[in-house]
Amino acid sequence: MQNSFDSAKAAMENTFDRIYMLRIIECSQEECEMEIGTQIKKYRLASEMSQEELAEKIYVTRQTISNWENGRNYPDVKSLLLLSSLFNISLDILVKGDIEEMKEKINEEDIRRLNNDGKIYAVLLFITVLSIAPLFLFLHIAGIAIWAGIYAVTMFYAHRIEKQKKAHDIQTYKEIVAFSEGRGLSELEKRCEKAKYPYQKVILVISVALAAFVVVYLMMHFLAPLAG
Numbered sequence: 001m002q003n004s005f006d007s008a009k010a011a012m013e014n015t016f017d018r019i020y021m022l023r024i025i026e027c028s029q030e031e032c033e034m035e036i037g038t039q040i041k042k043y044r045l046a047s048e049m050s051q052e053e054l055a056e057k058i059y060v061t062r063q064t065i066s067n068w069e070n071g072r073n074y075p076d077v078k079s080l081l082l083l084s085s086l087f088n089i090s091l092d093i094l095v096k097g098d099i100e101e102m103k104e105k106i107n108e109e110d111i112r113r114l115n116n117d118g119k120i121y122a123v124l125l126f127i128t129v130l131s132i133a134p135l136f137l138f139l140h141i142a143g144i145a146i147w148a149g150i151y152a153v154t155m156f157y158a159h160r161i162e163k164q165k166k167a168h169d170i171q172t173y174k175e176i177v178a179f180s181e182g183r184g185l186s187e188l189e190k191r192c193e194k195a196k197y198p199y200q201k202v203i204l205v206i207s208v209a210l211a212a213f214v215v216v217y218l219m220m221h222f223l224a225p226l227a228g
Contacts, residue, residue, distance in 0.1 A: 035071065036068065036071075036074060036075065036094070036095055037068055037069045037070060037071045038069075039093075039094055039095075040065070040068050040069055040075075040083065040094075041069045041085075041181040043094075044065075044069075046071050046087075047086075047087065051065040051066055051069075054086075057069075057082075057086055058079060058082040058083060058086065059082075060079065080094060080095065100223045111166070111204040112163065113164065114164050114165070115222060117157055117160055117161050117164065118161060120157055121154065121161060124150065124153060124154040124157060125154055125208075127154075128147070128150050129211075129212045129215055130153050130215065130219070131146075131147055131150060131214065132147050132216055133219035133220045133223055134219065134223060135147045135218070136224075137223050137224060138223075188201055201220065
């Protein structure tokens with residue numbers, strides 16, 4: 001039963017792809033304004049590749065291809081280069097019409113807002129770490145309540161920063177625009193390699209937590225006699 005369902009589903013998807021391809025063929029490059037997801041799907045179907053086959057060739061997952069084609073996120077520079085090479089088209093054609101939109105997404109206002117929030121978060125994080133010991137020792141329950149409020153505001157800014165970065169996809173867009181404007185790829189490659197190591201974020205969190213623990217321990221040790 002399940003096999004029959006899967007076969008029917010695959011047949012429907014194949015039919016949809018064929019219909020989509022016929023519609024794309026009718027639309028010339030000069031007449032159509034296409035986003036990256038549509039472009040990727042267009043050239044994938046023209047090359048008679050499934051999402052799985054394309055994913056294998058450019059070293060990503062099938063879900064990543066699906067996300068690109070459905071506009072959920074944007075390929076990074078290396079992926080775009082692999083795609084343009086695989087499809088035998090220029091990068092300009094692949095990202096047709098998207099460069100100006102990317103430039104808008106990394107405008108000065110967005111960057112200024114992100115930087116300001118980053119500074120506020122850094123100050124709040126500093127206060128959060130340094131205030132816990134004196135607030136607890138001298139104000140007890142009231143101090144804990146005050147500290148909880150400070151911590152909540154700190155986490156609010158942390159979430160806000162992550163939300164901005166995710167919404168604007170600033171790092172990826174900056175790389176693509178830089179490359180499209182002829183800036184050196186060596187610097188971009190370094191940043192792309194850096195982005196491949198998610199454990200760096202984990203290490204940073206652990207390091208901050210350990211530093212905070214040491215600071216709190218020392219403050220408790222030296223302030224305890226004064227509170228007593």
